[in-house]
Amino acid sequence: MVLTINxxxxxxxxxxxxxxxxxxxxxxxxKKAVVERNGMIIKKEEQEQxxxxxxxxxxxxxxxxxx
Amino acid sequence: MLKIGPYTFQSRLFLGTxxxxxxxTQKEAVRESExxxxxxxxxxxxxxxxxQPDPFESMNLEGFRLLPNTAGAKTAEEAVRIAKIASxxxxxxxxxxxxxxxxxxxxxDPVETIRASEILLEEGFTVLPYTSDDVVLAxxxxxxxxxxxxxxxxxxxxxxxxxxxYNLSHIIEQAYVPVxxxxxxxxxxxxxxxxxxxxxxxxxxxAVSGAEHPVKMAAAMKHAMEAGRLGFEAGRVEKKYYAQAxxxxxxxxxx
Numbered sequence: 001m002v003l004t005i006n007x008x009x010x011x012x013x014x015x016x017x018x019x020x021x022x023x024x025x026x027x028x029x030x031k032k033a034v035v036e037r038n039g040m041i042i043k044k045e046e047q048e049q050x051x052x053x054x055x056x057x058x059x060x061x062x063x064x065x066x067x
Numbered sequence: 068m069l070k071i072g073p074y075t076f077q078s079r080l081f082l083g084t085x086x087x088x089x090x091x092t093q094k095e096a097v098r099e100s101e102x103x104x105x106x107x108x109x110x111x112x113x114x115x116x117x118x119q120p121d122p123f124e125s126m127n128l129e130g131f132r133l134l135p136n137t138a139g140a141k142t143a144e145e146a147v148r149i150a151k152i153a154s155x156x157x158x159x160x161x162x163x164x165x166x167x168x169x170x171x172x173x174x175x176d177p178v179e180t181i182r183a184s185e186i187l188l189e190e191g192f193t194v195l196p197y198t199s200d201d202v203v204l205a206x207x208x209x210x211x212x213x214x215x216x217x218x219x220x221x222x223x224x225x226x227x228x229x230x231x232x233y234n235l236s237h238i239i240e241q242a243y244v245p246v247x248x249x250x251x252x253x254x255x256x257x258x259x260x261x262x263x264x265x266x267x268x269x270x271x272x273x274a275v276s277g278a279e280h281p282v283k284m285a286a287a288m289k290h291a292m293e294a295g296r297l298g299f300e301a302g303r304v305e306k307k308y309y310a311q312a313x314x315x316x317x318x319x320x321x322x
Contacts, residue, residue, distance in 0.1 A: 005114060006111045006112065006114060007111075008114075008115060010115070026114055028112070028114075031112075032123070032156055032158070033112060033156075034109075034152045034153075034155050034156045036152070041151055041152060041155045043155060044155075044156075059111065060111070060112045060114065061109050061110060061111050061112060061152055062109075062110065062112050063107050063108070063109060063110075063123055063135065063153070063156070063158055064085075064107060064108050064109075064110045065083070065084040065085040065086065065087065065093070065107055065108070066083060066084060066085045066106060066107045066108025066135075066136055066138055066272075067083025067084070067085045067106055067136070067138075067223070067250075067270070067271070067272025067273065
């Protein structure tokens with residue numbers, strides 16, 4: 001399935017059917033990342049249920065140094 | 068003691084976490100500064116290139132209040148989005164509203180800053196807007212109900228120090244919320260000056276992270292803040308045009 005992740009179109013395996021599985025696939029499972037799906041924030045506790053579908057646009061952001 | 072919204076602080080120094088050479092130096096500088104508030108930014112993860120170093124991976128954030136900024140936002144909506152992202156990660160005790168309106172000076176967009184602050188206050192955030200040294204704008208922001216105002220000393224990253232102490236004094240004088248001088252502090256002298264003017268605190272980043280010895284500079288800033296604050300509380304002497312002897316003029320022994 002093709003997803004847009006942080007602005008880049010990427011082919012992801014069919015089994016990444018939830019946000020949680022997608023984060024695992026990207027090896028971000030234990031990182032402090034926040035995910036938006038099509039402009040909506042998906043809370044951490046909802047990541048296991050929330051589905052990922054063909055054509056979804058995902059933003060995966062984290063925290064960096066700044067002033 | 069400094070009080071912002073529901074939080075109280077012993078230290079009046081807020082420290083940014085950008086542009087350190089390595090995580091270890093940052094950790095040491097933070098420790099040395101004795102700050103209780105750390106700022107940081109929200110960015111896209113660099114997923115498909117080599118992974119970016121995470122400045123917080125090796126740092127224990129427990130015991131700190133977290134003040135993410137909305138840097139990168141050019142509109143109120145973008146700033147609100149960033150604030151909500153930080154909040155969703157439980158990384159947001161307070162939010163620094165930073166909406167830039169000019170790429171060259173990185174000065175804030177006053178209209179968008181007011182709009183963003185208004186929305187975030189309604190959403191229940193503890194709101195600290197970064198603003199220019201405009202006296203009226205600072206007044207308008209505090210009338211909105213923001214929890215502190217953060218006027219810049221000079222543009223971000225310039226290290227030019229306080230370029231308009233007159234405006235800053237007026238902002239401080241009329242403020243009924245804490246005034247945290249943010250941006251442009253270059254040296255301990257600037258920190259002393261801001262605190263002597265009566266600022267409630269200072270947020271700085273480059274002055275420490277960009278110093279030749281960041282850890283030493285973090286200590287210097289801590290002492291500068293204390294000296295400036297004590298000086299403010301002690302009340303300085305008036306400036307006079309003519310000299311006035313410190314030693315008594317009576318009882319002079321004539322040779």
